[in-house]
Amino acid sequence: MALSLVCLTSLLLVISPLLLSSYFPISEAQSSAPIVKGLSWTFYDSSCPDLETIVRKQLKKVFKEDISQAAGLLRLHFHDCFVQGCEGSVLLDGSASGPSEQDAPPNLTLREQAFKIIDDLRARVHKKCGPVVSCSDITALTARDAVFLSGGPDYDIPLGRRDGLSFATINATLANLPPPLANATTILASLATKKFDATDVVALSGAHTIGISHCNSFTGRLYPTQDPTMDKTFANNLKGICPLANSPNTTDLDIRSPNKFDNKYYVNLMNRQGLFTSDQDLYTDKRTREIVKSFAVNETLFFEKFVSSMIKMSQLSVLTGTQGEIRANCSVRNSDNLYLKSVVEEVAASWLEF
Numbered sequence: 001m002a003l004s005l006v007c008l009t010s011l012l013l014v015i016s017p018l019l020l021s022s023y024f025p026i027s028e029a030q031s032s033a034p035i036v037k038g039l040s041w042t043f044y045d046s047s048c049p050d051l052e053t054i055v056r057k058q059l060k061k062v063f064k065e066d067i068s069q070a071a072g073l074l075r076l077h078f079h080d081c082f083v084q085g086c087e088g089s090v091l092l093d094g095s096a097s098g099p100s101e102q103d104a105p106p107n108l109t110l111r112e113q114a115f116k117i118i119d120d121l122r123a124r125v126h127k128k129c130g131p132v133v134s135c136s137d138i139t140a141l142t143a144r145d146a147v148f149l150s151g152g153p154d155y156d157i158p159l160g161r162r163d164g165l166s167f168a169t170i171n172a173t174l175a176n177l178p179p180p181l182a183n184a185t186t187i188l189a190s191l192a193t194k195k196f197d198a199t200d201v202v203a204l205s206g207a208h209t210i211g212i213s214h215c216n217s218f219t220g221r222l223y224p225t226q227d228p229t230m231d232k233t234f235a236n237n238l239k240g241i242c243p244l245a246n247s248p249n250t251t252d253l254d255i256r257s258p259n260k261f262d263n264k265y266y267v268n269l270m271n272r273q274g275l276f277t278s279d280q281d282l283y284t285d286k287r288t289r290e291i292v293k294s295f296a297v298n299e300t301l302f303f304e305k306f307v308s309s310m311i312k313m314s315q316l317s318v319l320t321g322t323q324g325e326i327r328a329n330c331s332v333r334n335s336d337n338l339y340l341k342s343v344v345e346e347v348a349a350s351w352l353e354f
Contacts, residue, residue: 015334021277035158036320039318040345045130048133053120054124055310058120059073059149069114069117074112074210076090076114076143077108078207079107081314081316082194082313083176084164085315088161089166092332106179118139118330121142132289132327134161140159152303153303158314160318161320163326163330164324165324180217181277184287196285201288202282203291204309206263208253209264210259211253212259215246215248218246218276220277221277229281234273263277270296
């Protein structure tokens with residue numbers, strides 16, 4: 001079906017992110033955060049002013065039925081951004097060129113429902129505004145709302161991301177997502193390549209204040225011998241949930257408030273009740289211990305640093321302007337829809353003539 005004139009106009013607007021930011025004031029808090037060129041705090045104010053309302057209203061309904069979906073959406077955003085940047089490549093299905101990022105071991109436990117929620121939101125947004133909002137922006141917004149609607153801080157994020165045209169290889173995915181058994185040295189080194197410092201690493205790890213884990217992600221700390229950095233009572237309780245190293249069961253990441261986004265994750269670490277090696281070692285390691293302590297005693301400080309690090313993470317290797325595309329289907333590139341592709345390219349070319 002041919003795109004309407006309204007959609008064509010909206011497509012033109014989405015290709016010009018800097019135009020809007022020149023005319024709308026940015027709050028004091030927002031202006032202190034460095035923003036990647038091409039993104040804007042007000043990117044969709046004209047082309048899709050109801051975007052954030054649509055996303056938050058629907059997610060309130062989703063989380064009212066099942067608050068555990070918040071963790072799934074937050075994790076999906078992390079796994080997208082750390083591999084190839086925040087450009088929605090984790091949403092793509094595999095093709096003749098190879099398996100998708102979803103087929104890589106770290107992504108096998110991404111929640112199927114999280115992908116369905118993103119698809120549903122994309123359909124709702126495009127019905128209201130036309131195909132002007134990228135799947136990567138929707139994914140970033142769902143992560144932000146997952147934090148807020150589960151009890152965490154509310155904050156603005158810059159928008160204007162475009163969707164990538166390819167997915168990463170399994171090897172690239174493995175290389176960019178440190179496993180649960182990684183120690184602090186490995187995690188700090190890995191995230192340093194993305195320009196994250198120790199405070200960023202500890203703050204972002206706080207996302208484990210919500211969510212669940214499968215037994216095989218941590219039973220190496222239980223069998224054949226118990227990790228000495230793990231509290232004995234905590235370990236015994238975990239053995240009851242996971243009687244074998246390969247048990248198919250799951251458990252909460254945060255034993256104190258598993259469905260609430262708060263600072264109890266850090267309290268767990270101070271009590272040697274971190275589930276993963278990658279969690280507990282943040283308290284064991286001298287380079288990050290004091291940061292863990294500061295977040296455990298000051299939730300406001302944790303929220304402040306988490307927001308700063310999340311905004312930073314959400315801009316990793318983003319595509320903007322005429323790069324990438326705005327997918328009509330989050331799991332499929334637009335190349336299968338030749339008419340849509342030609343319209344986007346035509347509008348992009350027209351804009352470049354100005």
